[in-house]
Amino acid sequence: MTLEVQGRRVREASRVVAGASSGVRADALRLAADLLVADMPALMAVNADDVGEARAGGVAGAALDRLALSPARITQMAEGLRSVAALPDPVGEVVDGWVRPNGLRVERVRVPLGVVGVIYENRPNVTSDAAGLCLKAGNAAFLRGSASAQRSNDAVVALLRRALAKVGLPEDAVALVEDSSHDAAVEFMRLRGIVDCLIPRGGKALIASLLEHATVPYVLDGDGNCHVYVDRAADLDMAEAIVVNAKMQRPGVCNAAETLLVHSEVAAAFLPRLEEALAGVELVADGRAREWLPSAAPATDEDFATEFLDLKLAVGVVDDLDAAVAHITRFGSGHSEAIVTEDLAAADRFAREVDAAAVVVNASTRFVDGGELGLGAEVGISTQKLHARGPMGPRELTCTKWIVRGEGHVRQ
Numbered sequence: 001m002t003l004e005v006q007g008r009r010v011r012e013a014s015r016v017v018a019g020a021s022s023g024v025r026a027d028a029l030r031l032a033a034d035l036l037v038a039d040m041p042a043l044m045a046v047n048a049d050d051v052g053e054a055r056a057g058g059v060a061g062a063a064l065d066r067l068a069l070s071p072a073r074i075t076q077m078a079e080g081l082r083s084v085a086a087l088p089d090p091v092g093e094v095v096d097g098w099v100r101p102n103g104l105r106v107e108r109v110r111v112p113l114g115v116v117g118v119i120y121e122n123r124p125n126v127t128s129d130a131a132g133l134c135l136k137a138g139n140a141a142f143l144r145g146s147a148s149a150q151r152s153n154d155a156v157v158a159l160l161r162r163a164l165a166k167v168g169l170p171e172d173a174v175a176l177v178e179d180s181s182h183d184a185a186v187e188f189m190r191l192r193g194i195v196d197c198l199i200p201r202g203g204k205a206l207i208a209s210l211l212e213h214a215t216v217p218y219v220l221d222g223d224g225n226c227h228v229y230v231d232r233a234a235d236l237d238m239a240e241a242i243v244v245n246a247k248m249q250r251p252g253v254c255n256a257a258e259t260l261l262v263h264s265e266v267a268a269a270f271l272p273r274l275e276e277a278l279a280g281v282e283l284v285a286d287g288r289a290r291e292w293l294p295s296a297a298p299a300t301d302e303d304f305a306t307e308f309l310d311l312k313l314a315v316g317v318v319d320d321l322d323a324a325v326a327h328i329t330r331f332g333s334g335h336s337e338a339i340v341t342e343d344l345a346a347a348d349r350f351a352r353e354v355d356a357a358a359v360v361v362n363a364s365t366r367f368v369d370g371g372e373l374g375l376g377a378e379v380g381i382s383t384q385k386l387h388a389r390g391p392m393g394p395r396e397l398t399c400t401k402w403i404v405r406g407e408g409h410v411r412q
Helices: 003-019 022-038 040-056 061-067 071-086 125-136 147-166 182-189 204-213 236-248 264-277 321-331 344-353
Strands: 094-099 105-112 115-120 140-144 174-176 197-201 226-230 257-263 282-285 312-318 336-340 358-361 398-405
Touching: 003 105, 003 115, 003 140, 003 174, 003 182, 022 040, 022 071, 022 125, 022 147, 040 061, 040 071, 040 147, 061 147, 071 125, 115 125, 115 182, 125 140, 125 147, 125 174, 140 182, 147 174, 182 204, 197 204, 226 236, 226 321, 236 257, 236 264, 236 336, 257 264, 257 321, 264 312, 312 321, 321 344, 336 344, 344 358
Parallel strands: 115 140, 115 197, 140 174, 226 257, 226 336, 257 312, 282 312, 336 358
Antiparallel strands: 094 105, 105 398
């Protein structure tokens, strides 16, 4: 089957899903969650084959971690589907409405996007998250994963399609591109008239390819060069816990911290203790920070601009909030930025002046995640401003339709 033929089948299925009741779509998600748990041993086995092949091919570190499934991660995938199923249905929601002086009744109502294409790398959990959110919002999910996770993605998609069939929805409402070649990825990005919105989840090479080749509308899930700024009014115990969590809890994901900025008034008290707390993390630091971090290598501008996705952290010392905001403005990717401070005015200024999809006050950047913020899961974290920004849940996978009701009105 050619990619275009497969895409047209997905598009036909999207029309059926859009007309299905909220209850039927939710039933499909709950059933898929049950199947994930019931078929966990088989899913673990095929994922072990993917992981083994990737390891033999030289994949290691964060990339291997993103690929690997465990009973806990599969359980989380299932819980994500159940959480999404329990969310309010965005389809049909009246965004706003009014009556014109001439009696015309005007409403804006949420409707599905249609076919949502998701192109992603290494992470089989994205398969269930993306498909679940698309179905919740009345869309079909057209998925293109990486070759490294092909067996795992095939297995997850097969379970989702079984669930759809059991509730009477077309299996093609969730489909996986079988060809993992670069040429197929480019063709996928150019399925105008089939894919209504494309969401990439991957590294710089994927984003560069999308920007060069895509002819369908897209929402960028860009780099996560995230910062934590420790203000002079910070509780340093709190700051230590937040920095350690933001960097070390799962370093290979987009909401992990990559740069630490410390106010000069607390640098002497904070940085030496942090070096011990971050044991195992490679530190690179500017000249001022190295005064208290003598083992750190010198940090370059490239370091401060890099999303490491690994146990590596760039550290800088700044004189005030203005300097911290300026640094983030220069080097940040617009993903997630955090401040640790007991000064309410400083927190409010930081939240107001930092231009990012998410600003976090006195908490880890790791909370910028659809599941943690009450969306059940996320199909991506948008770092652009149109049409969605930040974690993308069901509402972000809809658009609005204008409905105008009259009684024989004609325009004069």
